[in-house]
Amino acid sequence: IINRDNIISQPGTDTARLLAAGGNPVLWAITRDVAINDAWVEMSRQLALAQCAVIESNTLALNIKPALTLMIADPSISRKLWKPSAEQLIASADYLIFNERGTTEKRDALLAEIARLRQNPCGLIHVSHPHEIAKHPELVEKLRAMCQIEAASQNRLQ
Secondary structure, eight states: OBOOHHHHTOTTSHHHHHHHTTOSSOOBOOOOGGGHHHHHHHHHHHTTTOSSOOOOOHHHHHHSOOSOOEEEEOTTSOGGGOOTTHHHHHHHOSEEEEEOOSOHHHHHHHHHHHHHHOSOOTTEEEEOSSOOGGGOHHHHHHHHHHHHHHHHHHHHHO
16 A cells, blocks of 8 residues: 555656545555455555545455445547456446547447446436536535545544
């Protein structure tokens, strides 16, 4: 589990973006699949005082029971670069955020793939680029509610 500022804040990384967005603490776990549960135990210990946690990890999302799962689908990213877990997360995420980038052909192809993988079209949110989250009050409200529930739960435990 990496939490050193000089590593976490390296420009252009997911951890730097989470830090810039106000994440505190920001952790980076590097582990083999066989040790994912051990890594989660240690991350949970380090996040124990956090009121709400945002975790970016396909593997972890499939191995723990998150309160809310978001998956981002971006037509400008080659299908060849998808992680093996991407299809399962597209199918099961609470919300699938579809980034409206790329050519019409690429967008249509990815939407067809999503329709094949995701039996229920509920929770599909189209966003422009750059993202305009204010246009998606349902998602914003769900995220706020999840953080408030988590914060209330943490306060009861302290």
